[in-house]
Amino acid sequence: MEIENTKAQMRKGVLEFCILCILSEKDAYPSEIIEAMKNAKLIVVEGTLYPLLMRLKNEGQLGYEWKESTSGPPRKYYKLTPAGKEFLNGLHTSWQELVDSVNQIAKQYSPNTL
Amino acid sequence: MKKTINISLGGIVFHIEEDAHQKLSDYLTAISNSMQGSEGQSEIMADIEARIAELLQPKVNDFKQVITITEVQEVIGIMGDPQEFATGTSDAKKEEPINTSEKGRYQYGQRRIFRDPDDKVLGGVCSGIAYHFGIDPIWIRLGFGLSFFLGGFSMLLYILLLIIIPKARTAAEKLEMRGQPVDINNIRKIIEEDMQDFKKKAKDFGDDMKNWKTRSRTQQFEKNVGDFFSSLGHGIGGLVGGIVKGIVTFIGIILVIIFSCMFIALVASLWTGMNVVHIQTHDGHMMAYSVHSLFTMLAIHGREKMMLLVGFFLFLGVPLIALILRFGRAIMGVRQSPRWINMSLFFVWFAGLIILLGGTMFAAKHFSINGHTTDEAKFTLPSHSNTLYLKMPDRNDDEDVSVRIDSLNFYVSDNDLFRGNPSLCIVTSPDSNFHFVLNKWARGTNAEEAKDAANSIEYSFTQRDSSLQLSPYYQISDGAPWRTQKLEGVLEIPLNKAIDMPIGIDHIICSTVHHQHKHLGGHKWMMSQQGLVADSTKNN
Incomplete structure (x- = not known):
């Protein structure tokens, strides 16, 4: 249970970054984003996504437009705003730095060396 | 056979079974509560509903038209814990949400009393009370059980409580019953409990409460200064509100007891x-x-x-x-x-x-018809005397009367016989003899009953030589019902004969032939053509 919790916390920290990455390639509606993230084993349940999308939208990183769907009601397609693109570039840089630092620490203090 | 409900979810109509509907709406409420106060809450809810509709749609077709609890559980599994929704938005962490109307009811730690449908012997009253006071239901049950044998009033009390206390139907009400805050983790817990054995879960309950307390404390530390002041104001308001509520509750308890x-x-x-x-x-x-x-x-x-x-x-x-x-x-x-x-x-x-x-x-x-009977007694005075000496003992000396209401002429004797004061009229006799006529009145269902009741009046008087001894009371014979019996004695005095009135008789004198003096008692009176006149002649 404890390890699951920690894992979930770690994933959550990078979810926003991943959403922005997925959307930088093409506009998508929530189910597509979920699909992509599920394939990457990033999310287990879908519920997590909606509040994140809403927050990114409220912060101005994302916008959306309604598009007709062939099956069922119209869908909400999310896309990056110019501000979102800039934000994502910044995140890319700091993500790289973070991965390097974390890897370094993880290697240096891994259980094997103790 | 199950009842189905039609719902519209994300713009699509579904037939859904009742229990499945309850579960789905609990789930949506849980999610909604978890995001309470966060920006765009309703928009997120709309998105989530649309997604759930999308997930449910492939599960129905022409052959299987109804959503059951299995499908709902599947969808909940895909969508995830309500908790997941909360952590995504930092706004949701705010302790005091803007939406106060709903929140006022769900103050954290505030308990409301409900009957517990999951843990009941009769109506869940005992377990509900036990939750309210945070003790094991067995003690309340024991108390009630024992007092059932001691007296009937605990049965009455139980029925009263059964009517007063509502059953905890929704997850939110179950949480309020336990005094847990209606927040997302707890709602989730309730939903999980619905699927599992409730009693097993109840054991872990204390531990969960502790966990929750520590968590809320760490959240408290994260609060900024603005939050601190707003919570201070809230606290003072809460204190005043608590005192007022306490007083109102106290008065209410007193009134209920009275x-x-x-x-x-x-x-x-x-x-x-x-x-x-x-x-x-x-x-x-x-x-x-x-x-x-x-x-x-x-x-x-x-x-x-x-x-x-x-x-x-x-x-x-x-x-x-x-x-x-x-x-x-x-x-x-x-x-x-x-x-x-x-x-x-x-x-x-x-x-x-x-x-x-x-x-x-x-x-x-029984009192509708008036009836009347008359008894008459005739007596003559000894030849050497022309004065009748009337005697009547003071009614105050009568030891035999237990209930006495003078103003209503209502008396009850020690052996539960009714009594009354007779009234006495003095008139002129048509002949040369003294007559004593007793007019008796009473009421009854019909004339016959009324007459019977009138006849039940007993009045004793004795005449010896030149004296007539009257009783201060008449009495209704044993076994006869009280039917507003009244007795009027009419004393007929022949012309030129005298009567000696005892002191204290005035209160029963009703009407009489003309006399000059107001009080008859204590004086001697002569019957004349003009009525009673004071008799000053000395008589042996």
């Missing part, structure tokens, strides 16, 4: 032989009568008595019950009372009123 005592007294006085009427006798003794003995004294039996008892009981008892329920609800923080209870209370009260009026009418019939 009304309950009144109700118990009503039951006891009507249906047991408890003495209710206490009358102080003239010599300082207290005489006590039960309602039943009063009915016996008034000779009201059978149907009328039953109607009067039942009618009186409902007429007074139902409003008391209504008041007890009203304040009982207020104390327990239960707001609305079910309409059917109020309606049925009103109808029962109205029926009571009708029965009471009917009983009064039947009882009044």
Whole structure:
């Protein structure tokens, strides 16, 4: 249970970054984003996504437009705003730095060396 | 066979079974609560509903048209814990949400009393109370169980509580019953518990509570200064509100106790032989009568008595019950009372009123007809005397009277016989003899009964030589009912004969032939053509 919790916390920290990455390639509606993230084993349940999308939208990183769907009601397609693109570039840089630092620490203090 | 409900989810219509609907709506409520106060809450909810609709749509077709609980559980599994929704938005962490109308009810840690449908023997009253006081239900059950054998009133109390306390139906109500905050983790817990065995879960409950407390404390530290001040203001407001609420609750409890005592007294006085009427006798003794003995004294039996008892009981008892329920609800923080209870209370009260009026009418019939009989006694004075000496003992000296209401001319003797003061008229005799005529009146259902009742009047007087001894009371013979019996004695005095009136007789003199003086008592009077005149002649 404890390890699951920690894992979930770690994933959550990078979810926003991943959403922005997925959307930088093409506009998508929530189910597509979920699909992509599920394939990457990033999310287990879908519920997590909606509040994140809403927050990114409220912060101005994302916008959306309604598009007709062939099956069922119209869908909400999310896309990056110019501000979102800039934000994502910044995140890319700091993500790289973070991965390097974390890897370094993880290697240096891994259980094997103790 | 199950009932289905039509719902619209994300713009699509679904047939859904009742239990599945309950679960889905609990789930959506849980999610909605988890995001309470966060920006764009309704928009997120719309997105989530649309997604759930999208997930459910492939599960129905022409052959399988109905959503069951299995599909709902599947979808919940895909969407995830309500908790997941909360952590995504930092806004949701705010302790005081903007939406106060709903939140006022769900103050954290505030308990409301509910009956527990998951842990019940009869109606879940005991376990609900146990949750309210944070003890094991077994103690409350033991208490109730034992008092069932000791007296009947705990049964009454149980039924009363069963009516007052509502059942915890939704997850939110179950949380309020346990005094847990209605937040997302706890709602999730309730939903999980619905699937698992409740009693097993209840054991871990204490631990969960501890966890929750530590978590909320760490969240408190994260609060900024603005939050601190707003919470300070909230705290002071809460303190004042708490004091006011405490006072109101206290008054409510007092009122419930008072009304309950009144109700118990009503039951006891009507249906047991408890003495209710206490009358102080003239010599300082207290005489006590039960309602039943009063009915016996008034000779009201059978149907009328039953109607009067039942009618009186409902007429007074139902409003008391209504008041007890009203304040009982207020104390327990239960707001609305079910309409059917109020309606049925009103109808029962109205029926009571009708029965009471009917009983009064039947009882009044016993007094509808007036009846009259007359006894006459004739006596002559010894030849050497022409004065009649009237004697009557002071009624105050009569030790035999236990109840005495002078103003109503109502007396009851020690052996429960009714008495009354006769009235006395003095008139001129048509012949040369003294006559003493007794006019007796009474009432009854018909003329015959009234006459019988009149005949039951017993009055004793003795004549010896030239004296006539009158009793200060008449009496109704043993076994005869009280029917407003009245006795009037008419003393006929021949012309030129005298009468000597004793002191203290004035109070029974009703009317008489003309006389100059106001008071007859203590003087001697001569019957003349003009009526009674003071007789100054010395007589042996």
